[in-house]
Amino acid sequence: xxxxxxxxxxxxxxxxxxxxxxxxxxxxxxxxxxxxxxxxxxxxxxxxxxxxxxxxxxxxxxxxxxxxxxxxxxxxxxxxxxxxxxxxxxxxxxxxxxxxxxxxxxxxxxxxxxxxxxxxxxxxxxxxxxxxxxxxxxxxxxxxxxxxxxxxxxxxxxxxxxxxxxxxxxxxxxxxxxxxxxxxxxxxxxxxxxxxxxxxxxxxxxxxxxxxxxxxxxxxxxxxxxxxxxxxxxxxx
Numbered sequence: 692x693x694x695x696x697x698x699x700x701x702x703x704x705x706x707x708x709x710x711x712x713x714x715x716x717x718x719x720x721x722x723x724x725x726x727x728x729x730x731x732x733x734x735x736x737x738x739x740x741x742x743x744x745x746x747x748x749x750x751x752x753x754x755x756x757x758x759x760x761x762x763x764x765x766x767x768x769x770x771x772x773x774x775x776x777x778x779x780x781x782x783x784x785x786x787x788x789x790x791x792x793x794x795x796x797x798x799x800x801x802x803x804x805x806x807x808x809x810x811x812x813x814x815x816x817x818x819x820x821x822x823x824x825x826x827x828x829x830x831x832x833x834x835x836x837x838x839x840x841x842x843x844x845x846x847x848x849x850x851x852x853x854x855x856x857x858x859x860x861x862x863x864x865x866x867x868x869x870x871x872x873x874x875x876x877x878x879x880x881x882x883x884x885x886x887x888x889x890x891x892x893x894x895x896x897x898x899x900x901x902x903x904x905x906x907x908x909x910x911x912x913x914x915x916x917x918x919x920x921x922x923x924x925x926x927x928x
Contacts, residue, residue, distance in 0.1 A: 786830075
């Protein structure tokens with residue numbers, strides 16, 4: 692929930708302008724607040740930067756005041772939508788069942804869901820991180836989803852906005868566990884991109900993106916500065 696119209700358009704415009712060079716070996720996606728999606732989508736035009744939503748409702752329409760459907764996002768030019776972000780799970784009490792229904796809604800509307808999973812500090816300290824993440828993912832996957840229409844993001848809750856970052860070996864172990872489950876549950880599950888999200892910054896991006904099974908980054912605070920966001924993007928490959 693950051694960015695009024697003027698600053699949001701300026702940020703998206705700078706990212707689009709500066710990402711046009713040949714030094715980027717990754718795909719870029721920005722997910723602005725709902726209020727800015729329409730204008731930013733038009734602003735991006737033929738840019739290679741994709742646009743997505745931060746959340747969606749499970750229903751296509753109806754009496755759901757304050758909610759936004761996946762179809763509405765698609766109508767504005769979105770190609771992706773984040774579902775099950777740790778802040779939605781914690782602040783809005785969203786269960787994995789709710790997340791699964793939102794992911795299914797994304798598929799219905801032709802969007803690619805970015806399904807987020809991650810453990811709290813207490814769950815990791817109790818030795819339950821692997822169990823929690825596997826359970827969240829298994830319960831959040833819609834029936835019959837395939838690798839071409841799915842992105843997964845691992846975001847250790849204790850490393851979001853705290854300045855703390857998971858060690859590369861911890862990230863690798865969790866991404867390997869996620870990959871194993873995806874291989875069991877999703878057709879061509881070895882091809883599903885698994886993003887890491889947890890205080891990713893220009894200073895640590897290269898090390899984190901080099902970890903096996905880390906296929907990209909879900910960038911939080913660092914995405915509010917175009918230079919930081921693009922520095923992370925340039926760390927890919």
